[in-house]
């Protein structure tokens with residue numbers, strides 16, 4: 182719970198440069214956008230994280246160890262910002278899952294200035310008005326941008342313990358789970374925070390096992406989901 186204004190308070194009090202407020206219809210549409218943009222995306226991210234944990238035993242073990250060490254005595258209800266910033270393996274697992282399974286993998290940008298890209302021998306002219314589809318699922322699996330691109334390796338995201346900085350990408354736009362530029366995801370910090378909290382709470386409290394014999398096929402239906410769902414046996418964790 183927060184004492185500060187919530188999204189509805191902000192929408193009700195917002196004014197544009199001319200001092201005009203949103204109409205009721207605009208407030209309704211903005212609120213709906215947040216609910217839609219913020220639920221399926223994070224929900225599917227959590228599904229892919231747990232799919233990875235259930236299929237990569239060492240990742241689950243290292244994740245559990247970190248959570249038990251940072252939040253001892255099963256004290257998950259008293260999770261603070263300080264605890265969360267120490268969960269660096271959890272952070273890396275979330276980043277690596279968003280690389281292999283970006284939950285919003287397709288977005289479109291319209292060209293507003295003419296561009297010519299490519300090499301001298303292989304030029305491509307992009308006229309004004311062209312719609313460009315960006316597929317981050319493919320981008321994140323390119324072997325020229327990612328060593329061992331199909332391997333789940335969360336260590337590629339671990340911060341430098343000396344300066345706490347994230348590793349540098351080969352190209353600034355090699356990783357686009359939240360798009361980029363002025364229309365990137367407005368909820369990305371919130372999404373990463375809630376994913377980390379859910380991951381820490383569930384991993385500390387539960388044991389989970391994948392029910393065998395399932396076909397796990399990624400399917401894009403606006404978000405990237407598992408075509409036939411993901412079935413697991415979840416029990417209270419035996420520590």
Ligand code: HEM
Pocket residue numbers: 214215218219220222223226283284285287288289357358359360363364365366367368369371372
């Ligand atoms: C893992 C979770 C999430 C992922 C992967 C994700 C990804 C994205 C991407 C790729 C875009 C750009 C879409 C486009 O340009 O067509 C976007 C936009 C947006 N996202 Fe997220 N998102 C996530 C969570 C959230 C959450 C939690 C919220 C709100 C609480 C949110 C609110 C929005 C909004 C309002 C936009 C539109 C921004 C604009 O057009 O200026 N997202 N998101």
